[in-house]
Amino acid sequence: MTDYFPGFGNHVSTEAVAGALPVGRNSPQRPAFGLYAEQLSGTAFTAPRDENRRSWLYRMRPSAEHPPFTRYEGAVRFAPGTSDAPLAPNRLRWGPIADPAPGTDLIDGMTTMLANRDPADLEGVAVHVYAANADMDRRVFSDADGELLFIPQAGRLTLLTEMGRIDVAPGQIALVPRGVRFRALLPDGAARGYVAENHGALFRLPDLGPIGANGLANPRDFETPAAWFEDRDEQFEVIQKSLGALWTTTIDHSPLDVVAWHGNLAPWRYDLSRFNTINTVSFDHPDPSIFTVLTSPSDVPGRANADFVIFPPRWMVAEDTFRPPWFHRNVMSEAMGLIHGAYDAKADGFVPGGLSLHNLMAGHGPDVASWDGASNAELRPHKIDGTMAFMVETCWPYRPTTYALETAQQDYDAAWAGFPKAKLPE
Numbered sequence: 045m046t047d048y049f050p051g052f053g054n055h056v057s058t059e060a061v062a063g064a065l066p067v068g069r070n071s072p073q074r075p076a077f078g079l080y081a082e083q084l085s086g087t088a089f090t091a092p093r094d095e096n097r098r099s100w101l102y103r104m105r106p107s108a109e110h111p112p113f114t115r116y117e118g119a120v121r122f123a124p125g126t127s128d129a130p131l132a133p134n135r136l137r138w139g140p141i142a143d144p145a146p147g148t149d150l151i152d153g154m155t156t157m158l159a160n161r162d163p164a165d166l167e168g169v170a171v172h173v174y175a176a177n178a179d180m181d182r183r184v185f186s187d188a189d190g191e192l193l194f195i196p197q198a199g200r201l202t203l204l205t206e207m208g209r210i211d212v213a214p215g216q217i218a219l220v221p222r223g224v225r226f227r228a229l230l231p232d233g234a235a236r237g238y239v240a241e242n243h244g245a246l247f248r249l250p251d252l253g254p255i256g257a258n259g260l261a262n263p264r265d266f267e268t269p270a271a272w273f274e275d276r277d278e279q280f281e282v283i284q285k286s287l288g289a290l291w292t293t294t295i296d297h298s299p300l301d302v303v304a305w306h307g308n309l310a311p312w313r314y315d316l317s318r319f320n321t322i323n324t325v326s327f328d329h330p331d332p333s334i335f336t337v338l339t340s341p342s343d344v345p346g347r348a349n350a351d352f353v354i355f356p357p358r359w360m361v362a363e364d365t366f367r368p369p370w371f372h373r374n375v376m377s378e379a380m381g382l383i384h385g386a387y388d389a390k391a392d393g394f395v396p397g398g399l400s401l402h403n404l405m406a407g408h409g410p411d412v413a414s415w416d417g418a419s420n421a422e423l424r425p426h427k428i429d430g431t432m433a434f435m436v437e438t439c440w441p442y443r444p445t446t447y448a449l450e451t452a453q454q455d456y457d458a459a460w461a462g463f464p465k466a467k468l469p470e
């Protein structure tokens with residue numbers, strides 16, 4: 045049996061039980077075995093064909109069957125809303141969050157750090173970090189507010205989703221579409237990482253323009269799981285994030301009961317080491333958009349609701365060039381995380397599991413030590429190796445949560461203190 049289907053956004057047909065998937069129609073009068081047909085829409089019914097994303101699910105019970113949701117009181121650092129206080133235009137940076145209490149699963153282990161827009165606007169993005177040490181057992185989560193891009197930093201995740209089972213390790217990413225229920229197992233007993241929650245247009249591969257037909261993240265390297273289900277008549281808690289808050293209800297079976305599905309709205313995983321990195325072979329550091337893995341467009345052409353960008357291992361060969369990121373002020377807002385290794389613009393203080401925020405127009409770039417090193421380096425071909433940083437760049441300025449504001453490093457501005465003054469000719 046195929047475990048994963050290759051390709052981004054393909055139309056997949058998959059059944060975990062032979063004969064479960066209807067042939068030639070979506071909604072037969074009586075689906076096989078008494079299964080229930082359900083359409084899951086990721087775009088409006090009327091979205092243009094090349095953007096239209098939906099799948100048909102054939103399940104043991106309809107997902108409509110559940111009692112009312114009530115407010116979920118756990119996961120106190122997950123989706124608390126952002127601070128309303130006027131936000132000082134400071135650069136912010138954080139170390140990794142503390143280890144969670146024993147018995148903390150992925151959902152209770154989520155900490156929202158940054159968010160923008162209201163999820164009800166169907167625009168914006170939130171950045172969460174997670175630290176967990178327990179499997180989700182007899183409870184599932186779904187996010188009505190957006191698709192979830194998982195960026196593991198330590199420890200593997202097994203995402204048991206309604207549409208299949210995804211194993212994802214640090215160095216890989218995985219996406220769970222809006223509304224798809226899942227539970228997470230931790231094969232290594234503990235896991236840490238980041239989640240970008242995209243409230244806006246679905247992540248897609250960026251146009252390649254003059255790069256041509258190949259390069260960056262190639263579609264064939266995305267993997268969508270085959271249908272998988274569990275038939276468990278036990279109490280299951282269903283936690284749902286909706287309109288910025290967490291809700292819970294209980295049903296008497298596992299909702300991961302989709303026996304077959306077809307369509308082009310589905311979870312996937314991608315190994316970041318497959319990214320075909322393109323950069324200068326002459327001079328100057330291109331804009332980091334050259335490292336875009338995925339983009340969620342806004343309504344303004346070329347201005348992303350969210351870009352997921354990586355800084356992977358690569359050769360640096362530019363001549364007469366300051367090779368690390370230059371100093372800059374950006375109308376877009378930049379949240380950065382580090383999966384492993386070191387980032388070439390920051391000698392200290394930015395560690396794996398940490399996070400930084402350079403909001404719109406915040407002056408940033410290399411710290412003094414990195415600037416000094418790169419300004420005096422002998423410019424031979426040099427391999428940046430053993431590192432993977434990423435950025436979630438957005439046109440909507442981020443607002444930190446109160447927890448994030450209270451836990452930010454106190455001395456981040458010192459990264460840019462003490463640059464020598466330029467000496468003009470007398």
Ligand SMILES: O=C(O)Cc1cc(O)ccc1O
Nearest residue numbers: 329331332368369370378389
């Ligand atoms: O700020 C950063 O470190 C990310 C970044 C890298 C780069 O090479 C150019 C611009 C940019 O925002």
Ligand SMILES: [Fe+2]
Nearest residue numbers: 372378402408
């Ligand atoms: Fe930047």
